[in-house]
Amino acid sequence: MLERWTHNRWVRNRYTRRLANWARRAYRLLFGPDPVAPQAAAPAQDGVPPMPLWLQEEMLKLAAMEPELLPPGTDLNRYAFYTVPMDVRPGDLYSALSDQIGAQAYTHALLVPWLKTGGADRGILYHARAIAEADPAARILVLATEDSPSPWASRLPSQATLVEFGRLAATLEFNLQVAVMVRVLVQLRAPVIHIINSRVGWEVVQRHGLALKQHSRLLASIYCDDYDERMNPVGYARDYLRYCYPYLATVICDNSRYPQIWSRELGVPASLFTVIPFPYDGLIPTLPITPISAPDAGRVLWAGRLDRQKRPDLLAAIAAAMPSVHFDVYGAPVMSGVAAQGLDLLRSLQNVTLHGEFKRLEEVVTSQHFAYLHTTAWEGTPTILFDVAAARLPICAPAVGGIVDFLPESDLVPNPEDIAGFVRELEALRDSAQARQQRVERQRESLDRQRQWPAFSARLRQLDDYVGLERVIQPATEVSKA
Amino acid sequence: MPREQGMSLPVLSAIVTFHGEGILAHTSLRSYALSRNIARGEGIEVQLVLVLDRADEQTRAFVLNHPDLDGSETVVETQVGDLALARNAGVAACRGKYICTLDGDDLISTGYFLKHLKEAGQLEGRFILHPEMVLSFGMYSAYNWQVDQAGGYYDERALLAVNPWISASFSTRELYEAIPYVACYPKQTGFGYEDWYWNSETIARGVMHRLAWGTAYFYRRKWYGSLNEASHTMKTVIPRTSLFALGRRSDKGQGHA
Numbered sequence: 001m002l003e004r005w006t007h008n009r010w011v012r013n014r015y016t017r018r019l020a021n022w023a024r025r026a027y028r029l030l031f032g033p034d035p036v037a038p039q040a041a042a043p044a045q046d047g048v049p050p051m052p053l054w055l056q057e058e059m060l061k062l063a064a065m066e067p068e069l070l071p072p073g074t075d076l077n078r079y080a081f082y083t084v085p086m087d088v089r090p091g092d093l094y095s096a097l098s099d100q101i102g103a104q105a106y107t108h109a110l111l112v113p114w115l116k117t118g119g120a121d122r123g124i125l126y127h128a129r130a131i132a133e134a135d136p137a138a139r140i141l142v143l144a145t146e147d148s149p150s151p152w153a154s155r156l157p158s159q160a161t162l163v164e165f166g167r168l169a170a171t172l173e174f175n176l177q178v179a180v181m182v183r184v185l186v187q188l189r190a191p192v193i194h195i196i197n198s199r200v201g202w203e204v205v206q207r208h209g210l211a212l213k214q215h216s217r218l219l220a221s222i223y224c225d226d227y228d229e230r231m232n233p234v235g236y237a238r239d240y241l242r243y244c245y246p247y248l249a250t251v252i253c254d255n256s257r258y259p260q261i262w263s264r265e266l267g268v269p270a271s272l273f274t275v276i277p278f279p280y281d282g283l284i285p286t287l288p289i290t291p292i293s294a295p296d297a298g299r300v301l302w303a304g305r306l307d308r309q310k311r312p313d314l315l316a317a318i319a320a321a322m323p324s325v326h327f328d329v330y331g332a333p334v335m336s337g338v339a340a341q342g343l344d345l346l347r348s349l350q351n352v353t354l355h356g357e358f359k360r361l362e363e364v365v366t367s368q369h370f371a372y373l374h375t376t377a378w379e380g381t382p383t384i385l386f387d388v389a390a391a392r393l394p395i396c397a398p399a400v401g402g403i404v405d406f407l408p409e410s411d412l413v414p415n416p417e418d419i420a421g422f423v424r425e426l427e428a429l430r431d432s433a434q435a436r437q438q439r440v441e442r443q444r445e446s447l448d449r450q451r452q453w454p455a456f457s458a459r460l461r462q463l464d465d466y467v468g469l470e471r472v473i474q475p476a477t478e479v480s481k482a
Numbered sequence: 483m484p485r486e487q488g489m490s491l492p493v494l495s496a497i498v499t500f501h502g503e504g505i506l507a508h509t510s511l512r513s514y515a516l517s518r519n520i521a522r523g524e525g526i527e528v529q530l531v532l533v534l535d536r537a538d539e540q541t542r543a544f545v546l547n548h549p550d551l552d553g554s555e556t557v558v559e560t561q562v563g564d565l566a567l568a569r570n571a572g573v574a575a576c577r578g579k580y581i582c583t584l585d586g587d588d589l590i591s592t593g594y595f596l597k598h599l600k601e602a603g604q605l606e607g608r609f610i611l612h613p614e615m616v617l618s619f620g621m622y623s624a625y626n627w628q629v630d631q632a633g634g635y636y637d638e639r640a641l642l643a644v645n646p647w648i649s650a651s652f653s654t655r656e657l658y659e660a661i662p663y664v665a666c667y668p669k670q671t672g673f674g675y676e677d678w679y680w681n682s683e684t685i686a687r688g689v690m691h692r693l694a695w696g697t698a699y700f701y702r703r704k705w706y707g708s709l710n711e712a713s714h715t716m717k718t719v720i721p722r723t724s725l726f727a728l729g730r731r732s733d734k735g736q737g738h739a
Contacts, residue, residue, distance in 0.1 A: 051625050055615055055698050058591040062700060065516075066509050066589055069619050069700065079617065082626040084646050091639025093728065103729030179643055180718055187728050207717045210672030215722075 048081045072170045077346060090176045092170050097184055100163045106141040107131070109190040109216075111181075111201030115142070115150035115162065118382045120197050120223060123254065123278055125155050127194065127221075130457045132157035141190065145169075145181070145200040165200070174200070180361035182208045185216070192466060196218040202240040209247025217465055220244070221252040223380030223402055225261070226309070231377075233265075241268050249278070250274045250463065254381045255402025274463060277405060279456035280386040284447050291436040292392040297370035301393065303330040303358055304384060306343060311375040313342030318373065319352050322426065326351050328369070330358040361387040370436065371396045371429045377416065379403055386451060389443035394436045396425045406446055410437060492529035492594055493579055494521070495556075497572035498516065499533045499565060500586035501539050513589035513700070515550035522594040528595050530555040533573050535568035541586075566663035566676035574660045582611075582652035589700035590650075598652045598694040608689045610681075611652040613699040621703040631691040638731070640684065641725065645678035647691060650699045661687065665681045666721065674718025682725040 050151050051059075056076060063070040070076075090412050108131055112124050124142070131138050140160040144150050147170040153162040165184075169177045182204050183421040185193060192218045197199035205218055212218055222241075225233035237258070241251070252274050253259050259273035300322075304310045312333075319327045329352055333343055336362045358364050361384060365372075372388040372395050379401030386406075397403050398416035428435050460467050497599065498514060500507055518528040534542055534554055544556065560571045569583055580602060585588065590613070591597075595704075598611055618624045629636050629646040661684055668674035681691065722731075 002611065043661055052615070054696060055591075055625065058698055059617065059700075061592060062513060062589050065512050066619075066700070067587075068702075078621075079623045079625050082624040084629055086629070086637050086640040086641040086646070087542075087643055088637050091637070091642040094642050095639065098635070098726070098728045098730065101728050103727070176643065183642055183726055184728070186719060186722050187726055208672060208719055211719050213673050214673070245675060254662060469590060 012136050019242055031111055032055070041421060051076055056306070060407035070319075089172055090180050093172055093176075093180050094183060096168050097163060097165065097180070101141060101161070101184070101188070104139060104188045106161075106188060107135070108140045108192045108194065109136060109185060110142045111189055111193070111198040111204075112142060113146040113197050113199075114144045114148045114166070115152035115156070115444055116148070117152070119278075119380070120221075121152055121384055122281070123221065123223075125152065125239070126279060126456060127196070127460070128156050128160050130460045131467050132159045133457065135459060138467075141182070141188070141245055143198075143201075145177075145198040174203075176184070178203045178207060182212070185212055187195045189215040192217050192219065197221070197236065202236055202244065205244045205247055206240055209244055212401075213247050217249045217383045218247050219249055219252060219463075219466065221254075222255050222258070222262075225379055226257050226328070227378055237262050237266070242266055245269070245272050248272065250467075252276050252463075254278045254378075255405050257401050257404060258380065274459075276456065276459045277402075278381055278382075278383055278386075279453045280390065280447050281453070282387065283443055284390060284452075287391055287444075289392060289444050290442055291394060291433075291440045292365060292367055293394070294367040295433060297368050298324075299326045299328055299366075299368045300371050300373050301328050301330075301365060301369040302373045303352055303361060303364060304382075306331045306333040309377055311342070311377050311416075312346055314375045314417070314419065314422075315340050315373065316345040316349065316352070318375070318422045318426070319346070321351050321419060321423050325426070326353070327432065328353055328355060328364070330364050330470055332357045358383060362391055365391045369393055371426055373422070373426065374398070374403075375416070375422075376400055383407060389440070389447050392440050392444075393428045394439040395443060396422060396429060398422075398425045403448060406450065408442060408446075411442065411453045437463075488615075490548050492527040492577055494526065494599060494697045495529040495576035495578035495581050497533060497569055497576065498580060498584045498586050498593065499535060499568045499569075499572065500545055501535050501565075502528050502538050502572060503542055503544075503587040504538070504540050505544055506587040507541055508548060510585075510587050512550055514584060515548075515699075517590055517592055517646075520592050521599075524596055526596065526599060529576065529578050530706040531558060531572045532551065532556065533558045533560060533568045533572040533575075534551045535571075536559045536563050545586075549551055555578050557628045562665070562698055564665040564667060564676075566665045566680075570662045573652045573655070573662065576658075580678060581655050581658050584650055587593065587702045587704070588650075589699075589702075590670050591621040591696075591698040594694075594697050594699075597697045601692070602652070602654075602696045605690075605692060608657060608687075609653065609722075610657070610684060610689055611694045612647045612691060613650060614693045616648055616700045616701050616702050617698055628693055629691075631685070638725075641678075641682060641685070645675060645681060647677075647681055648699060648701055649677035651677075651680075652694065653689075657689065661689070664721065666718070668718045672718055673721045675707070678723050679720040679723060682720060682723040686723065686725040686727075 015409055059069055081205055110124060115121050115124060128140055131140055138159050141163040142160055144162060144166045146166040150162060172307050177200050179202050193212060195205060209218060222237045225237060228234050228236045241262060251272050254277055262268055263270040302315055306312050370392045374397035381402030385395055393476060399409055399412040399414050402418050413423060494709060496514060514530060521528050532545055556575045558571050558575050560568055561567055573581060582598060601611055612628050616626050616628060656666060663676050663680050666673040667678050
């Protein structure tokens, strides 16, 4: 009787089962084995409840019918105890997100890592602005998936809501973050889901792209590869494009170079890509234009992130080869290894001043600069070049990545490692007012022709169903079938 | 079209779905017929509704020629190619006040039908019963208690990451008709786990998932080829469900209204 009672309706969870085991053991110690039970169940070990006797009896009856229940040479010990896991952490995260997202419908879900200073982050703001301008009724949900603050959230248009998924999910394993994110997106059914540099976003598309594309158009933006210490290409394109492309309506890239590279090297169709150059969001100088450089300008400006990509070692080598020219270097060091050695070399040079971080390029450009030097190992489209062009400073840069879309190749150093080539180019700009004049004219013309906001906005409108969605969007709370 | 020969009015209709179980269907039907005989011994008639959905010839032959069939069964042949729709087709052929769903390659404890009916008679409101215990055999061997929604272990929030119940269910015919299963077509849509989805929808609509105490489901864990395995391998997700409607408050979820 006790066996049946302690294995029956009262035994509903691991705690009461444990109590039941203790009760059974105490009963047996006091009164001996339960007289009703045909055989005593094995005592609980490490809190694991034994298989109830009634189930053992049923198993023995059915084993005569089903050979796989108790194969020859085995007994009931082959069956391990299992507990249905009731992990509430993903559900708790989902509840918190649900509260912040609310029941209203969204036309667009942008999955981004964060919103802070950076070129890709500018791109996110451009997309949000273009969507909002095209349709005042658009509702944009920006899901920031990394555990990092988003100080640029205040720059989003009023139709956008930023939810800090990554901060809320910080303690949850990556796989569970993906599970929660796919549930959010399945429930949301936003007509457009756009992934921009979000690993959770890419993983969601890779695992569940087929389900998501049933109710949403999936797009992604990738701008370039990164490169590891061996200079092998790495990044979202390399990790995900081959597996995700069947689910993606298009992949937006700000330059023409990388779609060619990915198509050639990964095999993804070239038709997958849409090149949409980033716009310049400042004022384009009016004509006639003159360089900012004074006739006797003798300094070079370098401004950027002092990391491996931007090749501070190359900058140091160029500065060392031009001892009569002073180099003003702005930017925070983010480096280790070989790149750190380049920084040490920079510090040792008499003709280099390391100024530290800068906020706006316009604040560090002076008439004493005759050129802006851009060193880099790889690039998408460095938007700082737009600021330099607008500041009327001649640019000396290599023909790398999307730089070739912005500036004529004849104005670029063909080989990004060619120190002598950079030196020749800088000397030409220093020595010739006419060269500086022609360079800034071409830079301005490029800004004016390629980087106007209306052109960017028009290109997005040309994408199928990206902006200006005319369809009636379904409320997120509607109960519906698959 | 349903084919049937027996005409006695059943209390319970047991839907068994088949598609490609082959010879394993034979053992399952032996188990289900045994439980039916035990119910009959207590004066309870159980209608076996055998749904052959795109069943291969071998499976069809094992089912239709089974020696334990006595002509009272209803055979439904469908070409829907989906477990949810196959079950719904079975529901349409049910005549009992209560319905339970079973898979075509599993087994059940001998008093399964009787004890479900006994438990149902003690419950009020809208409910779904699941067997108290699951014994998995085949590819791996394990036993577990299922989760009672009225018990302390249940927490609705966990349903986002786990389906607490196997697909075997029991409720009134009225409930199965009001909240039918929804086709997912995993290979075409990426959505799956129709039973997980159905459990979510029913909970959201105030149905309580309880246990039929003293019953067990012997769940064959195949080495390959199960529909559940297909959903899992394909990394499918359940469709949009009102249980996780954005903006809706969620808690332990016992006694939803």
